[in-house]
Amino acid sequence: xxxxxxxxxxxxxxxxALVRSRxxxxxxxxxxxxxxxxxxNPRFVNPQSLKDLMLNxxxxxxxxxxxxxxxxxxxxxxxxxSIVGITAFLSGTLFVNNPGIPSVVVVxxxxxxxxxxxxxxxxxxxxxxxxxxxxTLGTLYIFRGANYAWVHGRQVNAVNVPxxxxxxxxxxxxxxxxxxxxxxxxxxxxxxxxxxxxxGREFYAIGSNPTAAVLAGINVSRRLATGFVISGAIAGxxxxxxxxRFGTVDATAAEGIELTVITxxxxxxxxxxxxxxxxxxxxxxxxxxxxxSSTLVFLRVPSFWQQAFQGAMLLLAIAxxxxxxxxxxxxxxxRWSRV
Amino acid sequence: MNAPTIELVDIYKSFGSxxxxxxxxxxxxxxxxxxxxxxxxxxxxxxxxxxxxLHLSDKGAVRMNGQDVLFRSTSQAQQAGVSVIYQEPTxxxxxxxxxxxxxxxxxxxxxxxxxxxxxxxxxxxxxKQLGVSLRPEDPVLGMSIADQQIVEIIKxxxxxxxxxxxxxxxxxxxxxxxxxxxxxVERLRDKGVAVMFVSxxxxxxxxxxxxxTVMRDGRVVGSGPLKEWTTDExxxxxxxxxxxxxxxxxxxxxxxxxxxxxxxxxxGVFKGISFEVRAGExxxxxxxxxxxxxxxARAIFGIDHLDSGEVLIGDKALxxxxxxxxxxxGIGYVPEDRQQQGLVMEMTVTRNVTLTVLHQVQRxxxxxxxxxxxxxxxxxxxxxLKGHIEEPAxxxxxxxxxxxxxAKWLATxxxxxxxxxxxxxxxxxxxxxxxxxxxxLAQQGMAIIMISSELPEVIGMADRVLVMHExxxxxxxxxxxxxxxxxxxxxxxxxxxxxxxxxxATSNGQP
Numbered sequence: 001x002x003x004x005x006x007x008x009x010x011x012x013x014x015x016x017a018l019v020r021s022r023x024x025x026x027x028x029x030x031x032x033x034x035x036x037x038x039x040x041n042p043r044f045v046n047p048q049s050l051k052d053l054m055l056n057x058x059x060x061x062x063x064x065x066x067x068x069x070x071x072x073x074x075x076x077x078x079x080x081x082s083i084v085g086i087t088a089f090l091s092g093t094l095f096v097n098n099p100g101i102p103s104v105v106v107v108x109x110x111x112x113x114x115x116x117x118x119x120x121x122x123x124x125x126x127x128x129x130x131x132x133x134x135x136t137l138g139t140l141y142i143f144r145g146a147n148y149a150w151v152h153g154r155q156v157n158a159v160n161v162p163x164x165x166x167x168x169x170x171x172x173x174x175x176x177x178x179x180x181x182x183x184x185x186x187x188x189x190x191x192x193x194x195x196x197x198x199x200g201r202e203f204y205a206i207g208s209n210p211t212a213a214v215l216a217g218i219n220v221s222r223r224l225a226t227g228f229v230i231s232g233a234i235a236g237x238x239x240x241x242x243x244x245r246f247g248t249v250d251a252t253a254a255e256g257i258e259l260t261v262i263t264x265x266x267x268x269x270x271x272x273x274x275x276x277x278x279x280x281x282x283x284x285x286x287x288x289x290x291x292x293s294s295t296l297v298f299l300r301v302p303s304f305w306q307q308a309f310q311g312a313m314l315l316l317a318i319a320x321x322x323x324x325x326x327x328x329x330x331x332x333x334x335r336w337s338r339v
Numbered sequence: 340m341n342a343p344t345i346e347l348v349d350i351y352k353s354f355g356s357x358x359x360x361x362x363x364x365x366x367x368x369x370x371x372x373x374x375x376x377x378x379x380x381x382x383x384x385x386x387x388x389x390x391x392x393l394h395l396s397d398k399g400a401v402r403m404n405g406q407d408v409l410f411r412s413t414s415q416a417q418q419a420g421v422s423v424i425y426q427e428p429t430x431x432x433x434x435x436x437x438x439x440x441x442x443x444x445x446x447x448x449x450x451x452x453x454x455x456x457x458x459x460x461x462x463x464x465x466x467k468q469l470g471v472s473l474r475p476e477d478p479v480l481g482m483s484i485a486d487q488q489i490v491e492i493i494k495x496x497x498x499x500x501x502x503x504x505x506x507x508x509x510x511x512x513x514x515x516x517x518x519x520x521x522x523x524v525e526r527l528r529d530k531g532v533a534v535m536f537v538s539x540x541x542x543x544x545x546x547x548x549x550x551x552t553v554m555r556d557g558r559v560v561g562s563g564p565l566k567e568w569t570t571d572e573x574x575x576x577x578x579x580x581x582x583x584x585x586x587x588x589x590x591x592x593x594x595x596x597x598x599x600x601x602x603x604x605x606x607g608v609f610k611g612i613s614f615e616v617r618a619g620e621x622x623x624x625x626x627x628x629x630x631x632x633x634x635x636a637r638a639i640f641g642i643d644h645l646d647s648g649e650v651l652i653g654d655k656a657l658x659x660x661x662x663x664x665x666x667x668x669g670i671g672y673v674p675e676d677r678q679q680q681g682l683v684m685e686m687t688v689t690r691n692v693t694l695t696v697l698h699q700v701q702r703x704x705x706x707x708x709x710x711x712x713x714x715x716x717x718x719x720x721x722x723x724l725k726g727h728i729e730e731p732a733x734x735x736x737x738x739x740x741x742x743x744x745x746a747k748w749l750a751t752x753x754x755x756x757x758x759x760x761x762x763x764x765x766x767x768x769x770x771x772x773x774x775x776x777x778x779x780l781a782q783q784g785m786a787i788i789m790i791s792s793e794l795p796e797v798i799g800m801a802d803r804v805l806v807m808h809e810x811x812x813x814x815x816x817x818x819x820x821x822x823x824x825x826x827x828x829x830x831x832x833x834x835x836x837x838x839x840x841x842x843x844a845t846s847n848g849q850p
Contacts, residue, residue: 192452195453196452196453197451197452197453198443198444198445198453201434201438201442201445201453202442202443204431204433204434205431205434205442205443207433208431208432208433208434209429209430209431209432211429212429212430212431213431213442214413215393215413215429216413216414216442216443217412217413217414217417217443217444218442218443271433274433275431275432275433275434276433
């Protein structure tokens, strides 16, 4: 039994805690990066490039919300990019085939479609007990393959999409794009949900210790399923917004973005081993990666370097986590030896 | 006598074709600690799991305060007032103490949000009552097992548990921690909680309980108030035959010096460690958990780095500090945690046994299945292993797993064998077999260092006992001098004039 008081909250503990918080360090990193780039190229901070930055990060940041729930449970969802692809083309087709259809209905149908595709993952993982990595790798290919067969070389063009819908991706409110507002509102909703509701805390519990979760009376299968359905629904929404943002959609839409989403989530401090992280952190992770790529563009770094930098950032984030965990372990060993 | 809080009546349970419980009846009374003892496989854990709501019985009734109840889930059992503390605390290490206590049943504010303030308040009250200086916001990550058990107990308290079941809670605790746990348990008992204590450690059973129940082969074979029992009687009931002796130590005349260590030093862990071990000798290495016993063993075997000091096998100093060198020189090391460090749980017994001698089972650079099986069969037979050698290690009982680990090291035919807590979590029957094997090996001329937290084991098995306290050797006791008092005296550092190196305990009287 440890009897001595620990230092973390005494005296200057709050400062310590602040620096150790992943969110704070991410904000600082983003600020430093922006400042440095602005010094090197003053055009970096102007309304247009800020708007571009926000638009670029929005869809990734949206998908990061769903992925956070999944990774918190020590799971992974690779299939999201294919769900985005299908629902983006589905949204476009709805507009093409049903002139005058309300945008709200299209968005709802896209979300529902994503939810159903997510439910396929959910059933296989929660009740079929197939590891999520395998299941969603499988559905990544199946959904994309089905999409190719369905699209069959066609394309949805911006001219067939109502301007009011495209406005989600172009107009702004208080200087911030509507698209970004949607993501920010959902960020708040997810943040509260994961912090202030039992169901939210149970995602953490499952990732932290699945056995203990069962013993605490949590219905783990149902929670797992809920997570994958949420992730699917979010991907469905992202599909509709993809159409609003880009106007043009073919069978390859959103291909490969699952990796960017997972990278952002992990860089944002959501432990791949589950149980640790916040949606705000994950959101900032997405923002950091996005700012970083813009920085590279502004500094005229050849684009093929960007991916390498992104990978380096991921490894760096994991290295920092490992280092902190190691230090923590050392720390607690010292404490034990004094018991 | 009071009416029982919980009553199990004629419980039957089978898994597949295996009968685990056959008509077990048992009652726990308020304000009483009842110990449940029995060999591994006697059905204790299954019984605990039925009360915890993890298993349903096939037949029989569970009654709480005279009412029939049916626990279909752990939360139903908890709601009814049955709390279980397992050997390994099952906590969420990434979450705070308060969250661990209230997971799945957090209090809510008027808006339906989780009431974190209320959680902190309740938990900090309990922490204060138990006299523990932890904070509700502290994460579980990095907490000692003892502290984690405190969290489990607080969980039970917030359920207002009427029945508290503790399944081997002391297995990973040091003496001091056990004492504190017992104080908490006694306080709960005095408040009228019915406590069930499942343990292999009979000294503890006799220290804490008012009633002892013994199980064997799925049946209750004896139950009664403490005063009706003696240790011998309990052991006899557990194994169903009179045990020749728990510690079948044979007398051996020590031979040449096999291991000599000089002035071993590792900063912050241990220092000034010098001793020798002779052929045929069992040297007990005793001390409280955290005194540095396992660390010395790990350093001798070359797992941990030594800052200074020398390890000699025979007359030759080991050239460098790696397990490979140590093994080549004839050292075998059976680690404390057999599931994590001793065995590859998913692999077969054969594969596990031959891991240390892969070079012997090669043919043309490939592993020969035939040779593998020969070697595995030879050493597991010598260990009297129950179970088939082509079965994975994780289906064996704790005692048999330990035999596999021993067989694996015997296959290297070491001159010196270091065993760390060889009988932790092993039932009485298997325990005496492990002891007999060690004694036998010593008789054949092997030098053995045995690290153990169980004093009777050290006293019963060792020719000589080295005692450590906070990284230093504080006593060296001959078999005739090694009493529980003398060892505890040195282990708690009450050595007064005795220096670091000349750790002779001749001046060591009673505390």
